[in-house]
Structure formats: C-alpha cells, structure tokens
Amino acid sequence: MTAVAEPVTAAARPAAPVAVPAPPAGGTVTLSMAQALNRALRDALAEDPSVVVFGEDVGALGGVFRITDGLTADFGEARCFDTPLAESGIVGMAVGMAMNGMRPVVEMQFDAFAYPAFEQIVSHVAKMRNRTRGRVALPMVIRVPYAGGIGGVEHHCDSSEAYYAHTPGLHVLAPSTPADAYALLRAAVASPDPVVFLEPKKLYWSKGEVELPSRAPGIGTAVVRRHGTDATLIAYGPSVPVALQAAETAEREGRSLQVVDLRSIVPFDDETVCAAVRSTGRAVVVTESAGFAGVSAEIVARVTERCFNALAAPVRRVTGLDIPYPPPKLEHFQLPGVDRVLDAVDDLQWEQ
Amino acid sequence: MTAVAEPVTAAARPAAPVAVPAPPAGGTVTLSMAQALNRALRDALAEDPSVVVFGEDVGALGGVFRITDGLTADFGEARCFDTPLAESGIVGMAVGMAMNGMRPVVEMQFDAFAYPAFEQIVSHVAKMRNRTRGRVALPMVIRVPYAGGIGGVEHHCDSSEAYYAHTPGLHVLAPSTPADAYALLRAAVASPDPVVFLEPKKLYWSKGEVELPSRAPGIGTAVVRRHGTDATLIAYGPSVPVALQAAETAEREGRSLQVVDLRSIVPFDDETVCAAVRSTGRAVVVTESAGFAGVSAEIVARVTERCFNALAAPVRRVTGLDIPYPPPKLEHFQLPGVDRVLDAVDDLQWEQ
Amino acid sequence: MSRDPSHLLPSAEPVRLVDARGRAVEGAPYPAPDDAALLRSLGALITARRLNDQAYALVRQGRLAVYPSSHGQEACQVAAAQVLDDGDWLFPTYRDTVAAVGRGVDPVEALSLLKGDWHCGYDPYEHRVAPHATPLATQLPHAVGVAHAATLRGEPTVVMAMCGDGGTSEGDFHEALNFAAVFHAPVVFFVQNNEYAISVPLSRQTAAPSLAHKGVGYGVPGERVDGNDMAALLAVLGAAVARARAGGGPQLVEAHTYRMQAHTNADDATRYRDDAEVAAWAERDPITRLTTHLRDRGVLREEQLAAFTAEAERVAAHLRDGLNRDVEPDPADLFAHVYATPTPQLREQAALVADELSRELGEPGRQLGEPGPAAGRRSPEGAAR
Amino acid sequence: MSRDPSHLLPSAEPVRLVDARGRAVEGAPYPAPDDAALLRSLGALITARRLNDQAYALVRQGRLAVYPSSHGQEACQVAAAQVLDDGDWLFPTYRDTVAAVGRGVDPVEALSLLKGDWHCGYDPYEHRVAPHATPLATQLPHAVGVAHAATLRGEPTVVMAMCGDGGTSEGDFHEALNFAAVFHAPVVFFVQNNEYAISVPLSRQTAAPSLAHKGVGYGVPGERVDGNDMAALLAVLGAAVARARAGGGPQLVEAHTYRMQAHTNADDATRYRDDAEVAAWAERDPITRLTTHLRDRGVLREEQLAAFTAEAERVAAHLRDGLNRDVEPDPADLFAHVYATPTPQLREQAALVADELSRELGEPGRQLGEPGPAAGRRSPEGAAR
Numbered sequence A, B: 001m002t003a004v005a006e007p008v009t010a011a012a013r014p015a016a017p018v019a020v021p022a023p024p025a026g027g028t029v030t031l032s033m034a035q036a037l038n039r040a041l042r043d044a045l046a047e048d049p050s051v052v053v054f055g056e057d058v059g060a061l062g063g064v065f066r067i068t069d070g071l072t073a074d075f076g077e078a079r080c081f082d083t084p085l086a087e088s089g090i091v092g093m094a095v096g097m098a099m100n101g102m103r104p105v106v107e108m109q110f111d112a113f114a115y116p117a118f119e120q121i122v123s124h125v126a127k128m129r130n131r132t133r134g135r136v137a138l139p140m141v142i143r144v145p146y147a148g149g150i151g152g153v154e155h156h157c158d159s160s161e162a163y164y165a166h167t168p169g170l171h172v173l174a175p176s177t178p179a180d181a182y183a184l185l186r187a188a189v190a191s192p193d194p195v196v197f198l199e200p201k202k203l204y205w206s207k208g209e210v211e212l213p214s215r216a217p218g219i220g221t222a223v224v225r226r227h228g229t230d231a232t233l234i235a236y237g238p239s240v241p242v243a244l245q246a247a248e249t250a251e252r253e254g255r256s257l258q259v260v261d262l263r264s265i266v267p268f269d270d271e272t273v274c275a276a277v278r279s280t281g282r283a284v285v286v287t288e289s290a291g292f293a294g295v296s297a298e299i300v301a302r303v304t305e306r307c308f309n310a311l312a313a314p315v316r317r318v319t320g321l322d323i324p325y326p327p328p329k330l331e332h333f334q335l336p337g338v339d340r341v342l343d344a345v346d347d348l349q350w351e352q
Numbered sequence C, D: 001m002s003r004d005p006s007h008l009l010p011s012a013e014p015v016r017l018v019d020a021r022g023r024a025v026e027g028a029p030y031p032a033p034d035d036a037a038l039l040r041s042l043g044a045l046i047t048a049r050r051l052n053d054q055a056y057a058l059v060r061q062g063r064l065a066v067y068p069s070s071h072g073q074e075a076c077q078v079a080a081a082q083v084l085d086d087g088d089w090l091f092p093t094y095r096d097t098v099a100a101v102g103r104g105v106d107p108v109e110a111l112s113l114l115k116g117d118w119h120c121g122y123d124p125y126e127h128r129v130a131p132h133a134t135p136l137a138t139q140l141p142h143a144v145g146v147a148h149a150a151t152l153r154g155e156p157t158v159v160m161a162m163c164g165d166g167g168t169s170e171g172d173f174h175e176a177l178n179f180a181a182v183f184h185a186p187v188v189f190f191v192q193n194n195e196y197a198i199s200v201p202l203s204r205q206t207a208a209p210s211l212a213h214k215g216v217g218y219g220v221p222g223e224r225v226d227g228n229d230m231a232a233l234l235a236v237l238g239a240a241v242a243r244a245r246a247g248g249g250p251q252l253v254e255a256h257t258y259r260m261q262a263h264t265n266a267d268d269a270t271r272y273r274d275d276a277e278v279a280a281w282a283e284r285d286p287i288t289r290l291t292t293h294l295r296d297r298g299v300l301r302e303e304q305l306a307a308f309t310a311e312a313e314r315v316a317a318h319l320r321d322g323l324n325r326d327v328e329p330d331p332a333d334l335f336a337h338v339y340a341t342p343t344p345q346l347r348e349q350a351a352l353v354a355d356e357l358s359r360e361l362g363e364p365g366r367q368l369g370e371p372g373p374a375a376g377r378r379s380p381e382g383a384a385r
C-alpha cells in the first residue's frame, strides 16, 4: 500500500508514518527526503511561533505524502490544520496571514492542483513586496509535491517550475537530497520572501545523511555534486540522481562528467554554474519538465551568453518531451534517463 | 477619452468604434489592428455558424478595446454575448461548447485576468485532445489583449506568453501587423486545436494594409520582415516594430540588420529562423516579456543548439527586466527600445 | 426587489421514499418510481457493487494502480445514469466509473485511466460521457458549455454534472452554477456528499446548513435526497432532468451518502475516522434497502435476484478479462494527439524516440515498456573508451 | 440533519432607516445611529463627493491616468471606514479610494496607483488598509487570512472586505466566504452592488434573488441594505462588525447602490445604459437624503454645513496640490523591492539600467522619464560607420 491517498500511484511505497519523533540534539541522522521535510517543518514550528502549516489533508492524515505527519498532534490545530478544498483560497489566505505577522507554509497536493492558485501566486504572492515598495513582505512557502516518476495518472506528475521561475518576485527551490530538503525548507520558511518549494515526488523515499543543525548552503547557491573534467551536467531536483548515474556510467566509459545541482532555480547561481561549464567547455542541461520555454532553455541561454567563448559545443538539453505528461505505462519515455543524457554528451562535438 | 473602459491607460486613444461596417468584397483595405481583428471575427461569424464569441463586456460595449464592436448587434445575442465575471468559468464553458460542436472565441480582458483560468487552460484546454486519444478536439480561441506599452496600471500589462508556450497542447500566436492580425485570427478560429491568441495592446491602433481574403502564411510560419546581412533580430508581436526601427537606425549607421517576425510562437518555425540566423551568423532576440525562463530563452537555446557552428557570437537577448511590470511612469525602462537593441547588436563580437 | 427565494431552498430533511428498513415513507414529496424501474435499478445496483469490489480486488492483484471506489454510493451512481436519455451527457469524476458504465461505457475502457494504458480509455462521444475529471470541479463549467451549445442549437440535451462534497469548495463549482443559472442551462448538478474529501470531514469543508443551500445564491433550486435510497434518487434526479429538459434551467441536487471505503486503496482511513461511523452507515446500505423493499412487497422473485447476480458476475468477469489482458501501449501515441497535426518540434522528438526504440530493439535484455531509462544508448561515438 | 437556515437569509427588502425623501422609516429592524454619528457621516460624505469630483477633474487635466469613481456610492464608502476601529483592517478595491481615505490614508498617496508613480502609494500598515485590489475578488481570501491570523493571536481585529457585484462571480469570492465560515473568521464581506460590472448589468451577472442570498450557502448570515442610506449602512455594517468582534463569525452585507458615472473616465456608458436609469438614481442621492433628514429634524445647522464644505474644499485642494506636484520616480525602485535583497540577476539588470541612464544624462535633448526607448545608446563601437 502506498503512502499516497490519491488515485495516483502505481508504485508501492512504504505506508509508514514519516514523522521523526525523537529529534537528536545534533549530529548526523539518516532520513528519507520525506522525513527530512517533516523534520524541517517540525523544527521550524518549534522555533518560531509565527509558523503555521495548512492545506488539504495535512492535519489528521499528515498529507497524502505524509510530509506533515504528526504535526497537528504535536503542535495543535492552530499550528497545522486542514482547509476546505480550494487552492486559491489556501494561497490567498496564506497571503493574508503573512501580511498579518505569520509565516504560512501551505501544501498544494500535486503540481497540477496548484494551478487554481495561479492568479494568487502571480498577481499577489510574487508582487506584494514590490507593489507596496517593500512595506508588505510575504514570508510564505508554497510546498509542491513535484514532477513525476511515480507512475501517477494524469494531472499528478506535472513539472511546473517554469511557470514560477518566469514570474519575478518568487524564489523557486528544488532539493535533490534529504540534506538539502531539510536545509532549503528551513531557509525557505525563514526567508523574508515567498518561496515555491518543489519536492521531487520520486525522491520522497530516497534516503541520505542529514546534518542537524544543517550547514548546507542556503537559497541561491548551486553545488558541484561531482567533479569532472570533460563536460558538465546541470540538473536540479529529480534530475540530479539521473545526472549522477550518467556520470558514473560515463566514468566507466572513460569520460569524466561533472554534475552541478542548482538547488535554487531562482535566484540562479550563475557563478557556480558558469565556473563549472568553463572548466569543462561542454555542458548538458537535464530537466524532467518539457523543454520548450522551460527552465532548461534559460540555463542554455544564460550559460551560452556568459560562456560562449569557452564552449566547444552548443549546450545541449535532455528534457521531458513537449507533450502532456504520459500515462503510467508510457511514463519512462518522458523521463530523462541515463542513455539520453549520455547520447547528448556524445553529441558535444568531441571531434573538433 | 480612450477606448478602454478600464482603470488602466494613460494614453489617449480614439474612442471611435472599430467595427468595419461595409466589408469590401476583396482587395486591400487600410485597417488598424483593432479593426482587422474585428473584421476577422465578423468574417468568421458570417462564414461558420458554429463560431461564437463571448467574454466580459464583449456584447453591448464591444469589449474594453472594442475588438468585438457591433458583433452582438449584427449577429445577435446567441453568437456574441456577455458572461458573468469569471474567467475560469468562461474558458471552462468554452471547453464544453467546443466539445459540443461549437468554435468558441473567448476574450480575456487583460493578460493578468486570464490567470484565474490557468487551471482550465493547462489541465483541460491543452490536454483534451491528447487525453482522449484524439477523440475530443477543442477548436477554440482564447484572445488575450497582451503586453504593455500603453501606460497601464499594475495587472494590465503583463506578458504571459511563456506560461502558454511552455504548455504542450496549445498553439500560441502573436501578430505584429493588421494583416497578420486578420490572417492569424482567421487561422486560429479555423484551427482544430486550441489557440492562445496574443494581441499586442500597444499595436491595436497601428494601421496597415490588409488584403482580403488574406493570403498571409498561416500558423507555424515566421516571416523575414526585413532582409539584412550583418545580424538577425528575432521578435514577435509588440517587439517587431522595435526591431524594425532598430534595423532602420542601424542602416543609417552602416550596419545591415535582418528582422524575423515569428508570428507563431508555438509551433515554432525553426526553418525560417535558423536560415536567417545562419545567413548572418549573429542574432539578437527581442521580447517584451521578462527574460528569465521566457520565450526569449527558448529562442536563444534552440537557435544555439541548431546553428552553433554558424554563430560568430552568442545570441543575445533584449527583454523585459525580471521585475513585476513597472508603474506607468517607469514603464519605459521595461520596454525593449531601439538603443538597447543596438547596444546588444554592438556586443556581438564584431572584432573577431 | 428580491425575487421570492423560498422555492429555491431545499427541504429541511433529505427526500426519502424508502426508509433504511426498506419501508415506503408516507407522504413523501415525490411520487415513487414504478416497480419495473426499481427492479431494473436493483439489477444495476448489484452489478455496480460487483464492479466496485472487482476493481478493488484488481488493485490488490496489481492490475490497476489504484481505485477510488463508489462502494456504498452505488444508488447515486445508478440513478445518475438511469435518469438520462441517450442524447444527454454525463460528466463523471474519478469516483464515478460506475455511473459511466451505467451509460454504456465498457468498464475495461472506463478503467484504462487507472490501469495506466492511456488517460481516457473510452470515446466520450459514443455514450456522451465526458472523460473522468480529476482536477476537482473543473468539469462543471464544461457541463454548462455542453448544455448551452445544445440550447443554442435547440437540442433537448440535459447534462448531469457530478462532483463530491469537497469539490463544492472549489471556485469552479461557484462559477459553473452561476453560469448555468444566468444562461438558464439544462444542467443537473449532482453532488454526492459522502461526508469526506479524502480525510477532511464535511464539517471542515463547509458551515452551510446543507450543500443544497448553495443553490439559492445562484437562483438555482436546491434539493436534498437520501443518497442511499434508490427510489428517492430516481424520483428527485428524474424530476430535475425533466424540469431541465422542459426549459426550467439548472438544478442542484445533494445526495447524502457515505464513502464506505478509504479514499482509494492507497489511503489509510483509520487515520481520520472511526470504524463505528463506518459501521453505522453499513446499516443504511442502498442495496440491502432496495432488496428488502422489493422483496417485502413481493416484487422481487429469487430467480430474478439470481439473474441479477449472474449478470453482475458476467460483467465482473469481463472486467477481469479485460484488465488481465496486457496491451502494449504504443509510444507513437504520445506524439499523435497533442495536436491534430504534430508540430515540427514533435515530429523531431518522435523521431528521436523512434530512434532510441530501434536501437533498443537491437539490444537483448531490454524490454520495451520496462520502467527505467527509456531506451538504448546510441553507441557512444567519440567517447574516449 | 440540516441546521435551520432562516437566520442566515436576508430580509426581503434592503434595510432602510431613512427613505429617499429623508424621512425616518417606521419599524426599521435596526436602531438608528445617533445624530452625532450621522452628522459626522454627513461631513465625511461631503468630503467624499468632493474627492470623487476632484479626482475626476484631475483626469481631465491629465494628472491622473484614469479614475474609477464612487460617485453615488459615497455612503457605502464612508460607512465602511467609519464602523471600523483603529486595529481593524480594510480591504478596498480600485473603486474604494474614498473608503481608504476615510480610514486616514492620504488621498494623494491613495491615488499614486492611478497617477502612475508607483503601484500602492501608501503604507498598508499605517492605517491598516490593504493595497487597492484590481484582480477582482482576489483580496477576499487575504482578508480571511488577516482575520484568522488575528484570531490565532487572540486579537480583536475585524476585517472589512469590499467587492463589487461583478466580483461576486469570481471563484475567489466563493472560496473566501467558505474559508471565513469554516474558520469562523471575523470578516465582514461588504458587496457594493452598483448594478454594473463595467457594461454588464446585474441581471446578466446573477439569477439569484439577491447577492446577500449567497451567504446561506456558506452558513454566513446575509443582509441587504439600502446603499444610499447612510443611517442604514452605519447600523447594518456596525452590527456586523460588532457581531464579528464578539466572535459571531463572518457576515455578508449587500448594499444596493448605483454607479452614477461611467466605469472610469475611459468608459462610454451610453453604449449600455439609458440616461433615464441614471436620472432615476440621482433622485436617491445619499448626500441629499442625509442632508434633508438632518435638516428637517433640526440637527443640521447651516454653519455646520458650511464647515463641512470648507473641509471638503481643503481636502480637495490638498489632493490637487499633491497630484500637481511632479515626483520624479526613481528607477532604482524597480529593482529594490522585488525581493528583500536583490538577486544577482537583478543587480546585473539594475547596473545595466544605471549605465544607460548615466550615458543618457550625458546626452542633451533626452529627458529621464520621457516615454520611448529607455536610454541613450552606448557609442556603437564596432559598428561600421
């Protein structure tokens, strides 16, 4: 049985609660990404009384992915609560609460179910600070279980980052490890600006070491996940493990690939990305979302603008196809895989 | 007094009705873009009884920009009518009507006021044909008075093309001349697929020759608006006149700039664009919308992917800033102007 | 200044024609359907229950990803289909597979979505059943559009637009009811109030006296009905359809029922509700109720019941067979239906995938359709091995 | 099963305390406000009208881009502000400038949006007035959030959330009312039904008996009030605020009034309504009505009226002076407030614009702030001249 209370996933997943009841005082723990997120919310709720968590099914159920597991029980109804089923209302209410001293963290149940809130996000969340000349800040987080790879039916696997990344005024984050999930969610909740926080669904159950308190870099910082000399793979969120796997395969084939994990799509860490690309002279961008006018296009464009003279080949993209997300049985055609990444690497004009 | 019934524009515009009451049987007429659009709707309504036009204030008022001027009077309430004030409802109702044999053409009053319909557009309009394996087509047009340059207050000047262009399943068109406004709107209404039709507000009152019946190329075709040999400017909609002006200035300075007008953002005419860029070896993309993860990024990315070896310099972008659209008094900083375009051209590594 | 709203308000109690013990209610505000109709409904109910249980079992067997069951809500499902004419339309949600089947959709095709072969598995025009809607309440404005198009052409179509109690909170519910009222569209909005939206109980969804009380705010008559009373559902929905067809405009009908199982098989309902609550609703089972009612009145013969059960088994077997058959989905479909004619960009991408596949087919040990990276690599030319 | 809804339904006729001829209505369901309050309101009304007319004139003089006037709706504007305490919040639309001013916002700052210097010209926290909302109904969920945050902290804040008749059709209206009801939030939803949404008359906006009838569908009491009767507005809105403050939850109040002028100066109302309709409403002018009422009852002395008029002139002069003063907007502001700290990308873009400006300042004949291409070109190095 899966942890997903939705007509959605084929994949069998642990139904076990993800809450981490006994937080160690410090040091390093092994957590799934779901647990790391739960822990981040817990720690934020415990530290700052203005933090509130709400959305659909986040209370007693703990969210369809159990990210809010146990929060209502442990912090009370006032701090973590279910709302009526209306995403524009949820985001709009969060705007008002943020205007009035709170730090709301809201959950959209799936990417596609954040679309009803689009007007609130684009016309208010993103613009409030600017339109009030900095007088009204909106410290709020919109959490979105993001992208695919879990065998979900239609409307459950969209990749929506481009919509948010193109909207000035939002920060857009996408962790790829439990440690970053923890660190970035804490940073998002602490941020004075609104953050769209994209949680790769297919990585919820992936495990990793999490240092507590976190010393991971914050918003706006990319990291080199793997060093390499021949070409740089640029990825974020669900594509990072694919890039790392591709780099491993390539190494066996004698090619040294570097992997940059953006972590933060907005703000964008031009410095780290460009330094990495310049060091290899070749690059491939890997994203799960459709390519056309997506974040992958932006990465190609800005890397090319900035590193043109260091490039031995055009920066290539391996992205989702420009089609509606496929049904489960055809999903694997949509997801960037190791082979596609390596094919793209092969195309980087090595003959020159 | 302006033709705009909204708390929006500083610019004084002709309040006169735009309807063209006596359609000549053929030949060429001089029309404003607003008149050309009105004429296209008229001709479509007259030719095809399944065409219906609806939205906010499109009836008696003729739309806040008067694009539907006189349609209710001439074709009756059943063919052109006002709806309650709810954009999701408008688009959703259009979906149903398109499912049931009609060809709805709906008007969103301004870009930002289409956002409430975002879920309907992304999750239904764009996906219906695909999810039903081609059984249910949605021949419908979503008309959007688009972008800025008219001194509008906040929420009245957004450029929203990237949101739609990134969504597979939609066609996205943006005319820059009255002739194209007519031709492309006719093509959009006749299309078996949903079209987001972006009407550059600042060009509504610009005049031009319109051939009737139109022989302009249809959806998916870009055109070279001006030939040149040194560099190619790529633009669409409101940026085309800017690009043409820049090319004129450049000519006086002894530099020959080519101008490509995309007309159709989706589908994208790679052939025409790449041929143009290859012929000059240098290119600048000009769009009014924010640059980050916008259509401009896609153009840079795909041109670079396809023409890398023909490029003497990275393709540059001149775009709107990555900020919420400015208030009227600061609007000119947001709009790509001739000087910015020519500065970007100057940056195209001419020294090599 | 205000039009008199009293006729728009629902009755204080849901309309009931047959009580939980199967006895006819005296002085009910609607005439009872005739016995032939009730018998026919009983057959449909038995098949409906069997379909729900079969689909549930098929999830356990891994043939379906998940199934949002209408177990306990079958009377609503059957009534929604039965009150419509052939030319009418039904707009179902993900939970309304049984209603779609009731209009003639092949259950195997209806479950294609949840099997994962494709999205909508049936031809919506064949039985005038819209694709299952997942984004909540988004189907309701579509229903209004279908109805309004029919009205404009002078066709007598009525549209049955279904949604859940949770769905009534979405903005699209509001906009659809308002549009239907303003355009006087022949739509019956049928809310199955099953007390839960996943884990959220009705009391946290609304503070309204009832969901049917939302009608008056649009000038739409609201009615409430016992959602486990087949007779009452046929009467109330039938009257709403007849009224819409006669030009009376839209209506809002709220059926009080209960989601007997978890939201889907993937859900753990013990986290948010008591078994006792579920047990109490089991007492009100719609099938037991109608069976008792017809049996007590001597209308139902045991052979008839046996025939119903046999028919239900036949349908279940058909479903099993259909879902146990593996269809190899064709990746070419991914590109074929995005637009009427694929864009040049899609043709390029389709060619890339075809190229991957042709390479992959040359590679032993990799199966088309196997999860994981999509395809075989091109031979890594240029790679410094 | 259903909670009794009768207390949630509005009265058949709008509440009226003073009739169109200025006479007190017998047996009105609310006590009349005392004369001091009414006198104070008259002063505010006179200033409100003067502000509307001054702003309208300033558009003709080119000092404002456009002005959506509340001419004719001033009683609603004044009442919305007057019934609130300092700690309360007001959420105005683009048409509610006068209400914002009523809470203390400087009219010059309130009109910054329409002058075009910046978006919101005032500090929303200073007088607890949210920025004018343009995307219709989107401010209503914000109002619920502000109220709920206050409730969580145990603060006695009440929020007055304003919208128009057209705005009630948007999904956000629905979601906000439902959230307010479920969270029992102290919000007064105040709908100014001025009969039009730009060109669309109420009859095409809704088929409901009244907009106040939408309340019952959320479990929110609905009330209707004569929107040109200052006394009735103070009574009804005052009671709603008191009820919300006392923990009674949200309320929906619909005021029946009329948009006496076009939607904005840019609109041509002759396209969609008759002068006779406008003339009929002129008879029901809220200021004339209250003046007559107070004068007839000997409460209003002519010196007082003169003082009110003088005060209105003073405010109008302040507005004129403020709007005639040209402030040079600073382009650095474009980048300063997108985020708390500009991103590296914004710093780059700000530097580019600053560079353009510095070049431009060296160029005679080009003015900062002049429309058209933003700035001077860099010297076109490399250009083959």
Ligand SMILES: Cc1ncc(C[n+]2csc(CCOP(=O)(O)OP(=O)(O)O)c2C)c(N)n1
Binding pocket: A006, A056, A085, A109, A113, A116, C095, C134, C135, C136, C163, C164, C165, C166, C167, C168, C194, C196, C197, C198, C259, C263
């Ligand atoms: C717009 C949207 N938001 C959220 C969801 C996720 N979701 C799927 S079903 C469901 C609960 C629906 O409850 P209800 O409308 O009562 O229908 P029921 O499942 O009880 O039949 C939710 C929240 C969705 N499908 N669409």
Ligand SMILES: Cc1ncc(C[n+]2csc(CCOP(=O)(O)OP(=O)(O)O)c2C)c(N)n1
Binding pocket: B006, B056, B085, B109, B113, B116, D095, D134, D135, D136, D163, D164, D165, D166, D167, D168, D194, D196, D197, D198, D259, D263
């Ligand atoms: C979401 C949205 N859609 C459309 C508009 C354009 N628009 C501005 S005002 C208006 C009419 C509003 O009417 P109403 O709510 O009755 O308020 P009034 O102007 O009468 O005060 C419209 C359609 C908008 N501002 N926001």
Ligand SMILES: [Mg+2]
Binding pocket: C164, C165, C166, C192, C193, C194, C195, C196, C197, C198, C259
């Ligand atoms: Mg339910």
Ligand SMILES: [Mg+2]
Binding pocket: D164, D165, D166, D192, D193, D194, D195, D196, D197, D198, D259
């Ligand atoms: Mg109005």
